[in-house]
Amino acid sequence: xSKIICQCGHENPEGSELCQACGRTLTEAxxxxxxxxxxxxxxxxxxxxTYHSSIIDKIWNFFSSVKVxxxxxxxxxxxxxxxxxxxxxxxxxxxxxxxxxxxxxxxxAGKIYYVLGFHDLxxxxxxxxxxxxxxxxxxxxxxxxxxxxxxxxxxxxxERHDSFLKRQRIYTAYEGNASDDVIERIGEGLxxxxxxxxxENGHLLAEKNRFSRWGPYINHVGLIIFxxxxxxxxxxxxxxxxxxxxxxxxxxxxxxxxxxxxxKNDGFTLETYQEGDSEVFDQTIQRTGAIAKNFQTDAIxxxxxxxxxxGSQDELTEVDHHAIQVNVPMKFDQFALYQTDYIxxxxxxxxxxxxxxxxxxxxxxxxxxxxxxETSGVYELEEGYSVELTGYYPDFSGFEDGEPQSDSxxxxxxxxxxxxxxxxxxxxxVAFVAIQQNLEPLGPxxxxxxxxxxxxxxxxxxxxxxxxxxxxxxxxGAIFMFGVVIGAYWNHRRVxxxxxxxxxxxxxGHTNKNWYGLKKDIAPAFEYAGLDQPxxxxxxxxxxxxxxxEEESGTTRQHK
Amino acid sequence: xxxxxxxxxxxxxxxxxYSSVAGDERLLVKAGDQAPDFKLEDLTGESxxxxxxxxxxxxxxxxGTWCKPCEKEFPFMQNQYEVYQxxxxxVIAVNVGESEFKVSNxxxxxxxxxxxxxxxxxxxxxxxxxxxxxxxxxxxxxxxxIKVIKGEMTEEMVASYMEMIKPExxxxxx
Numbered sequence: 056x057s058k059i060i061c062q063c064g065h066e067n068p069e070g071s072e073l074c075q076a077c078g079r080t081l082t083e084a085x086x087x088x089x090x091x092x093x094x095x096x097x098x099x100x101x102x103x104x105t106y107h108s109s110i111i112d113k114i115w116n117f118f119s120s121v122k123v124x125x126x127x128x129x130x131x132x133x134x135x136x137x138x139x140x141x142x143x144x145x146x147x148x149x150x151x152x153x154x155x156x157x158x159x160x161x162x163x164a165g166k167i168y169y170v171l172g173f174h175d176l177x178x179x180x181x182x183x184x185x186x187x188x189x190x191x192x193x194x195x196x197x198x199x200x201x202x203x204x205x206x207x208x209x210x211x212x213x214e215r216h217d218s219f220l221k222r223q224r225i226y227t228a229y230e231g232n233a234s235d236d237v238i239e240r241i242g243e244g245l246x247x248x249x250x251x252x253x254x255e256n257g258h259l260l261a262e263k264n265r266f267s268r269w270g271p272y273i274n275h276v277g278l279i280i281f282x283x284x285x286x287x288x289x290x291x292x293x294x295x296x297x298x299x300x301x302x303x304x305x306x307x308x309x310x311x312x313x314x315x316x317x318x319k320n321d322g323f324t325l326e327t328y329q330e331g332d333s334e335v336f337d338q339t340i341q342r343t344g345a346i347a348k349n350f351q352t353d354a355i356x357x358x359x360x361x362x363x364x365x366g367s368q369d370e371l372t373e374v375d376h377h378a379i380q381v382n383v384p385m386k387f388d389q390f391a392l393y394q395t396d397y398i399x400x401x402x403x404x405x406x407x408x409x410x411x412x413x414x415x416x417x418x419x420x421x422x423x424x425x426x427x428x429e430t431s432g433v434y435e436l437e438e439g440y441s442v443e444l445t446g447y448y449p450d451f452s453g454f455e456d457g458e459p460q461s462d463s464x465x466x467x468x469x470x471x472x473x474x475x476x477x478x479x480x481x482x483x484x485v486a487f488v489a490i491q492q493n494l495e496p497l498g499p500x501x502x503x504x505x506x507x508x509x510x511x512x513x514x515x516x517x518x519x520x521x522x523x524x525x526x527x528x529x530x531x532g533a534i535f536m537f538g539v540v541i542g543a544y545w546n547h548r549r550v551x552x553x554x555x556x557x558x559x560x561x562x563x564g565h566t567n568k569n570w571y572g573l574k575k576d577i578a579p580a581f582e583y584a585g586l587d588q589p590x591x592x593x594x595x596x597x598x599x600x601x602x603x604x605e606e607e608s609g610t611t612r613q614h615k
Numbered sequence: 616x617x618x619x620x621x622x623x624x625x626x627x628x629x630x631x632x633y634s635s636v637a638g639d640e641r642l643l644v645k646a647g648d649q650a651p652d653f654k655l656e657d658l659t660g661e662s663x664x665x666x667x668x669x670x671x672x673x674x675x676x677x678x679g680t681w682c683k684p685c686e687k688e689f690p691f692m693q694n695q696y697e698v699y700q701x702x703x704x705x706v707i708a709v710n711v712g713e714s715e716f717k718v719s720n721x722x723x724x725x726x727x728x729x730x731x732x733x734x735x736x737x738x739x740x741x742x743x744x745x746x747x748x749x750x751x752x753x754x755x756x757x758x759x760x761i762k763v764i765k766g767e768m769t770e771e772m773v774a775s776y777m778e779m780i781k782p783e784x785x786x787x788x789x
Contacts, residue, residue: 102617115617180632187628194624286627289634308741317736364664365653365742366734428716447717450681461681464713 063216070105073098076212078219090222094565099203118188118195127192131185138176141168145175190282193275201272208265213255215551217561223551225564225573227589233560237584241552241562244580250550259552263576268567270542277535284527295390295521302401303512306357306368311519312390314359317371321353323397323513350394352379352515356387379517389521396516402466404510407488409442409475412503418477420507425449425466439478442504446472451489459487475502548573562589643744646762650675650754653739655709655732658719663707663730666758672780673754674706674773677745680713680721684767685749689725691770695777696729703756703782705729711748712737756782 058066065076072085072093080086085093103119106112117123141161144153153174157165172179220226235257242252242259250261288294295311299318306319327345328336340346354377360370375387384391404424408417419436423429423444432444448461451470459470470489476482479501487494488504546569553561562581566573574591581588644651650673654664665673676692678685689708696706706729710718715733722731734740743752751764753776761780768776 111618111621114621178635180636183632183635184628187631191624191628194620198620286631289631306736308736308738310741314738314742364666365651365739366655366732368736368738424714427714430715430719432716432720444716446720447714464679464681464717 068100070100070102071098072100073219074216075099075207075210078212078215080218080222090224095567096200096204097207099207101199101203103199115195115199118192119199120192121196124189124192124196127185127189131182131189134173134182134185135176138173141165141174143174143176147174186282190279193278197272197275201269204268208268211260211262213253213260213551214258214553215563217553217555220551220553220561220563223563223565224570224593225562225589225591227562227587228555229560229562229586231558232586233554233558237560237586238552238554240584241550241580241586244583245550245577248576248580250548257554259550261550261552263548264545265547267541267545268547270538270540270545272538274535274538274542277531277533277538279531280534281528281531284524284531287524287527288522293523295519297519298395299392299517299519300398300514301352301517302514306371309390309392309519311521312388314365315361316374316387316390317357317359318392318517319355319357320515321355323515324349324351324353325397325399325513326351350381350397352394352517353377354379354385354392354517356385389523391520393518393520394515395518398514398516400511401514402469402509403512405469406507406509407442407504408507409436409440409477410503410505412501418502422510423447423471425469439476441476443474443476443483444471445474445485448489471504473504475500475504477502546572548576550577560586562586564589644742644752644760644763646760648760650752650758650760651739651742653742655734655739657730657732658715658722661730663732665707665754668705669758670703670756670782672704672756672777672782673752674704674777674780675743675752675754676706676708677711677740677743677748677750677752678708679711679748680717682748688749688768688773689727691768691773692729693725693727694770695773698774699777699781700729704777704780707732709734709739711740711745751776753780755780 057069059069059071059081060066061074061077061079061081063074063077063079065074067075067081071081072088073079074081075098078098080093080098085098101119102112103116107116141157141164147153147156151159154169157169157174159165161168168174172181176182238254238257238259242254242261245259245261246252248263250263252259252261297310299307299310301307301318301320303320303322306317308314309316309318325347326349328340328348330337330340332348336346354375355373356375357371358374360372363370375385377385379385379392379394381394384393386392402425404422406420406422408420410417418440419442421434421436421442423434428444428447434442434444436442446459448459448470449466449468450461450463451468452460452462454460459472461470468490470487470492473486473488474483475486477484484500484502485495485497486500486502486504487496488506493503546566548566549564551561551563553563555561564573564577570591570593574588578588650665652665654662656662665675674692674696676685676688678688680686692706692708696704700706708727708729708731710731710733712734718731718733743750747765749765749767751768753761753764755761762776764772764776
């Protein structure tokens with residue numbers, strides 16, 4: 056690595072703008088740049104500004120650019136905005152494939168939306184790549200700037216070259232004032248304003264709130280921790296977000312628990328406010344109908360023996376037993392079960408009677424459990440009467456080659472083939488019974504089966520949630536805010552006092568922002584030392600140019 | 616230094632994007648995994664535990680009575696079972712959550728002689744992360760999943776699959 060050797064003899068790494076020892080500018084370009092820009096990173100060499108040849112340099116330089124970072128953020132912003140134009144996949148009806156839904160509903164725009172992955176924005180690879188690129192940009196840009204800045208501020212010299220001081224915005228050379236007493240008094244005054252004052256060979260460096268320079272970097276660390284938290288959600292076992300549909304009376308393994316936990320639904324209740332419950336509700340109930348008061352699943356949580364194998368139900372031990380309500384989840388082993396959905400009144404059992412067609416008199420009644428009919432199929436009635444279930448089609452969809460068909464195992468449209476045995480017909484008579492449909496496929500019967508009511512039960516929809524990344528996200532967020540606060544509410548202020556030859560006293564000041572605050576801060580010290588306030592050259596320049604304008608306008612007026 | 620930083624970033628990003636694109640696929644039970652053990656009762660009330668079939672090739676079929684492709688496979692499975700049953704192959708048909716009435720009617724209708732077990736609580740189905748039916752798992756004599764077949768099989772396929780999981784030295788085990 057080549058070095059730049061300053062006139063003062065200090066060796067600076069290639070790419071430095073200011074000498075790290077005396078503060079002289081090291082290049083023509085640096086001398087021409089605005090002092091404020093050079094001072095932002097203390098004139099330190101930055102890798103991204105120094106090396107451009109290898110492929111690694113190019114990647115590094117690309118991501119260290121703030122312009123690139125802002126562009127990436129902007130593209131992400133625009134993509135997120137486009138993602139809100141049509142609903143996300145999560146919110147569209149689940150019964151149609153997404154590809155068809157977007158095209159049929161929104162036409163060609165919808166199709167493009169789907170093909171480009173806007174329908175599942177956060178899950179689309181290019182969106183994740185954008186966020187990843189932003190993360191990379193944050194890390195590299197921070198390292199490229201933060202490390203040199205930290206080094207520069209850590210090993211600051213008290214004495215700086217005159218040219219460094221002259222370039223500062225706040226700068227004055229006081230002639231004939233460089234006595235030790237004056238310098239002593241300035242130092243004392245600045246100490247009173249809680250500056251840390253370092254003295255070296257009669258020169259001073261007073262500094263305050265250096266930590267505020269770390270604000271942006273701390274803020275970026277917070278962001279990176281936040282992104283790591285988000286990334287960890289993809290690691291198995293860190294994050295579970297599933298839905299568990301469970302019928303009353305059923306026991307189901309809880310998704311995400313690797314079959315370790317089981318849940319039994321001991322009953323689902325939906326309560327509504329009744330008129331008279333409370334005056335507050337009466338009017339609204341009359342206007343809009345029922346208002347839900349409570350959604351509740353009475354749940355029993357079981358844990359399965361560690362050595363148990365799938366399918367065996369006898370190794371379950373009860374762990375917890377309580378009602379899951381909205382905002383009252385069941386919590387266990389980092390999991391929580393929330394009441395989020397329900398389906399009321401699913402068909403459960405059907406009651407029938409077998410009637411004599413002629414008299415209309417029932418000869419017996421029986422009940423078929425739609426989820427578990429009698430295994431033998433035989434339902435004994437009284438005195439020589441019985442009904443045998445010979446075919447059961449829970450989701451009857453029509454006949455195919457004379458065979459009744461079922462589309463699913465769910466009793467959405469139950470149909471039955473019965474053989475009715477009576478003393479008159481010991482071999483039975485065949486009846487096909489479906490909702491609003493009674494067929495006698497083998498000719499007219501003497502008996503018939505009629506519906507005699509149904510029993511229903513509810514399904515409870517529970518959300519299974521586990522999130523081990525939450526604390527990481529919170530930590531990242533807190534660090535982020537901490538960085539914002541220290542960067543925003545404190546400013547790094549420095550004052551250099553140099554005893555020059557011929558009793559000239561040089562005073563210069565710099566801050567990263569809030570120059571008014573700096574000037575107010577140092578005023579008492581200079582007053583105490585019996586000196587005029589050091590000048591703000593930017594203010595002088597502004598007043599100069601406005602004075603010039605006045606002059607010019609003055610001459611114009613004279614011409615008139 | 617910069618190279619290692621870039622490498623770490625690249626690795627983290629690749630992992631995340633791979634995980635998200637692969638989705639839940641990567642968590643599914645797949646070929647190469649050890650077959651999860653299970654224990655279910657057949658229609659005669661006899662228990663069948665997978666680990667009891669160690670040393671035998673297990674042709675594990677998940678099915679439902681309402682599923683047409685499942686129905687078509689059964690005669691093929693029955694035929695091939697008759698061929699391979701003496702060569703160390705066991706066929707286990709796992710019905711997913713249906714009533715004993717439906718399952719035994721079905722088994723009787725097709726005259727099935729291999730064990731038909733019922734997974735009442737869909738527990739084994741979850742353990743094997745079964746999606747659409749039918750799905751068939753070929754389990755080697757040492758309990759490793761050799762292949763996962765999603766969808767309908769022809770009789771030739773059933774035969775070739777049984778050939779795949781046939782224990783090698785049948786004589787020595789007898």
